[in-house]
Amino acid sequence: MSVLVYINNSYSELGKVQFSLISYAKQIAEYNKLQLILCLHQSEDVKSFDFGLYGCNKTIALTHSDMCELNTIKLALSDIIIRENSKFILFENISTSQNLAARLSVIHKAAVLTGITSLPLSYSPLIIQKSIFSSKLLASYKLSNSINFFCVKTDFKINDTYNINSENIEYNLVSEQNVDMKIEAKDTRINLSDANFVLSGGRGMQSKDNWYMIDDLAELIGAAKACSRPISDLGWRPEEEHVGQTGKFISPDCYVAIGISGATQHIAGVSSSKTIISINIDEKAPIFEYSDYGIVADALELLPEIINKLNSK
Numbered sequence: 001m002s003v004l005v006y007i008n009n010s011y012s013e014l015g016k017v018q019f020s021l022i023s024y025a026k027q028i029a030e031y032n033k034l035q036l037i038l039c040l041h042q043s044e045d046v047k048s049f050d051f052g053l054y055g056c057n058k059t060i061a062l063t064h065s066d067m068c069e070l071n072t073i074k075l076a077l078s079d080i081i082i083r084e085n086s087k088f089i090l091f092e093n094i095s096t097s098q099n100l101a102a103r104l105s106v107i108h109k110a111a112v113l114t115g116i117t118s119l120p121l122s123y124s125p126l127i128i129q130k131s132i133f134s135s136k137l138l139a140s141y142k143l144s145n146s147i148n149f150f151c152v153k154t155d156f157k158i159n160d161t162y163n164i165n166s167e168n169i170e171y172n173l174v175s176e177q178n179v180d181m182k183i184e185a186k187d188t189r190i191n192l193s194d195a196n197f198v199l200s201g202g203r204g205m206q207s208k209d210n211w212y213m214i215d216d217l218a219e220l221i222g223a224a225k226a227c228s229r230p231i232s233d234l235g236w237r238p239e240e241e242h243v244g245q246t247g248k249f250i251s252p253d254c255y256v257a258i259g260i261s262g263a264t265q266h267i268a269g270v271s272s273s274k275t276i277i278s279i280n281i282d283e284k285a286p287i288f289e290y291s292d293y294g295i296v297a298d299a300l301e302l303l304p305e306i307i308n309k310l311n312s313k
């Protein structure tokens with residue numbers, strides 16, 4: 001029997017969030033005397049890290065070509081859950097993982113909980129807490145399913161003091177015809193969760209065609225890129241870049257919100273940033289209430305000016 005951790009590392013390098021999730025999973029595995037199995041996409045990460053130090057008994061690299069459908073990953077994970085007799089399946093608390101967990105929970109008649117913030121309070125019966133109402137309250141859940149899917153908001157101490165001879169295997173993904181959501185493997189990998197400087201765009205960017213301004217500026221200043229939820233819903237940017245209540249929680253040194261109104265659901269994911277700078281055309285935009293520095297300007301005029309200035313240096 002096992003605890004399975006799934007991390008989609010095709011977008012970003014492994015960082016403290018992912019290792020924190022593994023350490024969280026290890027504590028569940030140890031308490032229940034279960035094997036810890038890690039499932040990743042990039043096989044280079046499997047080769048370059050010794051996951052035995054983090055307590056993993058086995059690491060499975062999902063191998064695939066550039067594009068991979070969510071349905072294909074779902075079927076592969078479902079197969080691995082059966083083979084490895086997984087009782088707890090843990091994900092990062094991001095929307096693509098929540099989507100996967102929901103689909104898998106139907107197949108395995110399992111419980112699925114998102115927004116988990118701590119280890120189970122007890123295992124017999126299984127009681128665990130999750131945050132509700134934009135992280136304002138904690139609710140306790142008593143679960144009686146034999147398989148449980150948890151999407152975890154990770155901020156747990158990383159433990160890399162194990163000495164396990166971790167087995168590495170490759171699992172070849174076979175593409176499905178029934179494609180409903182694609183996850184694109186990227187060469188240029190950014191780690192939004194760990195970034196110190198984040199440039200984030202919202203609906204005020206007006207169109208996907210204007211996103212090159214954020215791309216160019218981010219490259220010039222070495223920032224990671226993020227977006228508000230409508231932007232990923234519209235398909236302008238990948239799900240992995242969406243921050244907020246239903247996306248990533250980030251705490252960079254500096255978060256720049258460009259054309260973002262400042263809805264509470266967005267702020268929930270970025271309020272731990274040390275400094276927030278916002279650019280908005282509307283001086284009454286709520287984002288200014290949360291900002292250390294606010295610039296009232298048309299982003300579509302201001303960004304090219306900043307880029308030109310930086311390029312001419």
Ligand SMILES: Cc1cc2nc3c(=O)[nH]c(=O)nc-3n(C[C@H](O)[C@H](O)[C@H](O)COP(=O)(O)OP(=O)(O)OC[C@H]3O[C@@H](n4cnc5c(N)ncnc54)[C@H](O)[C@@H]3O)c2cc1C
Pocket residue numbers: 201202203204205206227228229230231242243244245246247258259260261262263264265266269279280281282285297298299300
């Ligand atoms: C259950 C639930 C969960 C949600 N989870 C999330 C979440 O995780 N993350 C998230 O982001 N949202 C989330 N939302 C959506 C959230 O409520 C807002 O709708 C969303 O954050 C708004 O995105 P936005 O600021 O990009 O767009 P808008 O609210 O449309 O704001 C666009 C802003 O751009 C400004 N603007 C327009 N043109 C320009 C210009 N040329 N230059 C500069 N500024 C300009 C406008 O003044 C405006 O302030 C959630 C909603 C619900 C109901």
